[in-house]
Amino acid sequence: MNRKLRMGMIGGGKDAFIGAIHRIAANADGLIELVCGALSINPETAVESGRMLFLPENRTYTNWEEMLEKESQLPEGERMDFVTIVTPNFAHFAPAMAALDKGFHVVIEKPITVSLAEAQQLAQKVEETGLTLCLTHTYTGYPMVKQAKQMVKDGVFGKIRKVYVSYHQGWLSKLSEREGNAQAAWRTDPKRSGKAGAMGDIGTHAFNLAEYITGQQVTKLCAALNIVVEGRALDDDGGVLLQFDNGATGVLTASQVTAGEENNLSIKIYGEEGGLEWHQQEPNTLLVKWLNKPTEVYRAGMAFTSDITKANTRTPGGHPEGYLEAFGNIYRNFARTLMAKMDGEAVDTSLVEFPSVKEGIRGMAFIDNVVRSHESNEKWTTFEVSVEHAVVA
Amino acid sequence: MNRKLRMGMIGGGKDAFIGAIHRIAANADGLIELVCGALSINPETAVESGRMLFLPENRTYTNWEEMLEKESQLPEGERMDFVTIVTPNFAHFAPAMAALDKGFHVVIEKPITVSLAEAQQLAQKVEETGLTLCLTHTYTGYPMVKQAKQMVKDGVFGKIRKVYVSYHQGWLSKLSEREGNAQAAWRTDPKRSGKAGAMGDIGTHAFNLAEYITGQQVTKLCAALNIVVEGRALDDDGGVLLQFDNGATGVLTASQVTAGEENNLSIKIYGEEGGLEWHQQEPNTLLVKWLNKPTEVYRAGMAFTSDITKANTRTPGGHPEGYLEAFGNIYRNFARTLMAKMDGEAVDTSLVEFPSVKEGIRGMAFIDNVVRSHESNEKWTTFEVSVEHAVVA
């Protein structure tokens, strides 16, 4: 490939947090250039955002339907290669389906959709079109998460027995959705966010991280969700007991009312011979514990990390990478995969990988199953991945 | 009081871990002297242990019945004031009852007994005799745990909403009870340890810590216990969802198979305005988190700690105290209380306090309720504190 990939963006106008994050992540490695956008449903914001991003006027669209239409009519050497969708959850499905229909590859901010049914339709569309869909489950992009996964896979801890994963934030400790906080407003609104609040917004990240590192799938769960802040429409907190298919058990907690916490996603996993501990807020360190040896401090960028870790690291040891680089890894791996595909070449998927529809479906199913368990008096709910079992919101 | 208190000891012979801990804790502040002991059920060990502790031969007993009898016949100026019972769990009840009957105050290593019924009988005996019983729930003896409790009580965090408490060890990751580990052998034996394993041994500490700091009581729980290591007779791991009487919810996990963990008891508590975090392995630090201010690092020995914190600290800031001092605080507070009582004086219970039968009964009830919940298919089990509800082991 002798050029950068061309990206269009739906959503992510000038005041949107996650749009800017996606752009930085996409920019960093010089593999992708932003060529067009339908950056806001507000036309003025769309235009102003396009100008701030130096987009040409004629490719600054004011609605995504127009963008998909117009871009699809541009010659191949000019039109965008893929579209990134960074709208609120409820507005993922329609543009994703339409983009695939027009032949564009897709990147979607998680969660993939607002329902398992949508996720499954989207998965089918991806399969039919043969196009590539990337779901930005950021946290699995961290080098030390890759290292953790590799060590578990290599069996150094023996059989995995225990998983503790928690994702604690404090930003919804007050009823901010009534006080003009736009982020809070849509994320606590079932119409825009889906049938779960905290459990959907961040619980799914915790769930994804646990399944990613262990390589195991949850088979049963027991969930208790809470609306801690009076007046809120969706859960802002919850705890889930987990059973995994290899017999391991675990606990997942997610909360957006743990006042004073920032973005504290942490995981501990234990096997027969040792375990590991990782904290997203200090992401370059992976603590590796052993039954009869000193705990080891694995660090990103060091010579002793695994190949996939190195393939997802940009700086030498002690030059900390962070959230944007983890996000960038997803874009970089997506870009390399796409470039290879367009060139008719293969990538080494043991080094270059990113979340896609499979993770999207597991995440949507997690939400369904958690809500179903919460509403049940039975202790254990079997984890189902089919639409029939889904609770109607 | 113009003399030290005189302590006798039942159990705690030369190879016993916890007996040595009790002696160091009792010695440290120069308020207590060991005057006699029935230190082992093995007569040779009892005698040799007495000699190593410089006990007089005639007060080195080979069974506790004899000790209680003989000591009770000594003149008041000479006989022991209280007895410390550090035998395995199943052997707490009988000597404690007998000691109270003979008029001796009692210190018992936790758990108080092996059943709720025993605990309640013991409580009644304490009430009848008017004597003092101290239960060494060590971890509430730490200065920064006192600080945490005081801050919650003072309302600085607003209403408490969330409690996460975990107690993780790795020493039972293998089937050590079959490999000659005496500690492992009795602690995993239902006959000697009681109806719960990890949940009784360490889960009760986590439970006690949570109720102590929050000042709230658990009202409902949902427990899942596991025997992770094949061939073990009691749970070595478990997770419990909690509801508290003020509406707060929480999660308690206890495990003795988290390979690579030492003695990792940690607690996080959150209210409307902020929260706190404490780790037993670095006990002199209490992290205090706030919604809109930087996290504060409270440290033992500093001028800004509360009165009860200071009353339970021996050294200035930066001179770390540890487990033995926390244990020593329980002994010191017990000793001061007893001395005041014997002198007909009062102590300031807002500064000088220690766990007793109330905590013992809550702990035994916790074990009962956890086991009952584990065996139930219903999600929530109401926390009962009466013998009728207890599961028969």
Next chain:
Amino acid sequence: MNRKLRMGMIGGGKDAFIGAIHRIAANADGLIELVCGALSINPETAVESGRMLFLPENRTYTNWEEMLEKESQLPEGERMDFVTIVTPNFAHFAPAMAALDKGFHVVIEKPITVSLAEAQQLAQKVEETGLTLCLTHTYTGYPMVKQAKQMVKDGVFGKIRKVYVSYHQGWLSKLSEREGNAQAAWRTDPKRSGKAGAMGDIGTHAFNLAEYITGQQVTKLCAALNIVVEGRALDDDGGVLLQFDNGATGVLTASQVTAGEENNLSIKIYGEEGGLEWHQQEPNTLLVKWLNKPTEVYRAGMAFTSDITKANTRTPGGHPEGYLEAFGNIYRNFARTLMAKMDGEAVDTSLVEFPSVKEGIRGMAFIDNVVRSHESNEKWTTFEVSVEHAVVA
């Protein structure tokens, strides 16, 4: 400005560590695009590197003289706006002078040159041309370093009294320059690196950080340099006692033979009322200490940070930024300044700032004075910033 700034690059071919870093930093915010390069003195490498970066063939140059010449002949709407120089130290001066002569702004990797004399000539050239020069002293780009500087400036700690700064790496613990390590080879070679080794390579960063945060200048110093690894041509380790112009004193240590350290740059500063502590390897945390209050944990992205901190942060609290974002801040601030300049507008220099020739001269003077002190038997050497005092290498 309705377009991105156009960057050319000298050095930084495919195997160069620092070139890639500069490109990521320049790319991230979408304000700059790489349009041309003379990426290596090896023509093949230059060409191949250009292709990997999707540069047009006709702007992939094989020597920097040609690049400056050709670019200067392009029309204004096309030619590069500035050039980034990422060659080894000895090859900074000539292209920087030439670029300024051709009317291009300049970014230089630190140290600015290999001698104070060169640095001063360059400064004069910048002044004469009215062009902008940016020196990438990365570490002052971190948000929490900005926070630290602001708090000192605001006087919250009272008069600053003590400064401890250390920069410890382990990568030169062996004689790697003889074992094919190209980085080690040029950095330990006086001809390419300058008259100091570790003290020039990393000691200057520590020095810059200390002067930046305190707002004070070193006036006297006492240095002891060491060649720890036998056979090495330049110092790989050293310690320096410091005096500052406000009467504060300090200690600076720099070492590349502290085996097991990665890139451990740390600083502690104390005033009359408190102090601060920052570690580059966990850069989002700034510990703020007080005489009579708990230590406070300031964190990047939080609402309570200063305006300049916020202006140099991209993500909300708990989404860690790192080395590349710190580097990116320097580029972003440089770009904003340049864009404003080209548009005839002003930037708010209290929020948008970056290191330049002043810092470059201080750094070169630091090297001179440290070497001069090392060679002297007198305890204190006055810090001179003039060429006459410089030691001849």
Next chain:
Amino acid sequence: MNRKLRMGMIGGGKDAFIGAIHRIAANADGLIELVCGALSINPETAVESGRMLFLPENRTYTNWEEMLEKESQLPEGERMDFVTIVTPNFAHFAPAMAALDKGFHVVIEKPITVSLAEAQQLAQKVEETGLTLCLTHTYTGYPMVKQAKQMVKDGVFGKIRKVYVSYHQGWLSKLSEREGNAQAAWRTDPKRSGKAGAMGDIGTHAFNLAEYITGQQVTKLCAALNIVVEGRALDDDGGVLLQFDNGATGVLTASQVTAGEENNLSIKIYGEEGGLEWHQQEPNTLLVKWLNKPTEVYRAGMAFTSDITKANTRTPGGHPEGYLEAFGNIYRNFARTLMAKMDGEAVDTSLVEFPSVKEGIRGMAFIDNVVRSHESNEKWTTFEVSVEHAVVA
């Protein structure tokens, strides 16, 4: 030995910080009992302190001369075995000499005396009498300091090259000695404290720790002392460049004006293959760093620590020990040594050791050499251990 050792105490009355510390340390292991004391130069305080400690009236003395005289006349089975001296520095020498003359073993709080001359006389007296003197350099009593020393001795790091040791406190940030702080008053008074302030009070601890762990001796130094707080009579801060006899170099800093620090004694040592890092405020952790392996976290109480570490640990891993246990190790090792001596037996000095006159003399020489270097304009001062070289205060 079939009884506890009998201790007398000089100084350490009811308001004295260090006296209480010594008593807790001596009590903890049940090897020592306090039998008499001359606890204050104020007779009322002496008597009241004796009563609070339950000392018999006839062995509660009001001056130490009387105590030594009376105790020496008691029968062997009753009189004290050793005396602990916890008076301010200037009042160590006389009672120590007198006690040795009367045949009592001696424990002295550090620094051993107020001058090198005194220290050398005392050393000679110890040699003449054959009695045992113990100097409580607390910090070498920590298990992980023993572990550090052992690992260095075992050569796992190769030749030691670098030593960084710092001891930072903030409690003298203000002129507290003029505001009724008794501790501050005598410690900043040359008449009572000696010729150095911070460098004597805490710098000697840092020096002792560095020589203890490395097994190397300082041969040259370059010191800069500061009186940071105006009006103070002695240095409250200083930095020292060090050279060791094996060619290693180092930096020692000591400050009592680093506002916000508690008792931050930290050391980092590096050899050819790796290094170690220890912080007194979290004393159960020893970080062990390697050139090409992950950092290892050694923890007190774990199976993988060395024999001498285990011999100086009381609790299993994760049950933190602290300052009082480190202090207790010195007393316990002293007691075991004395008991063995009195029984005509030998102790294994590879496991049972404590600081004595040798360390006392090194410490006094350190003070002398630091002050001499400070007053010199020459960069390097040779470390001399003879009275002739001492500066007259």
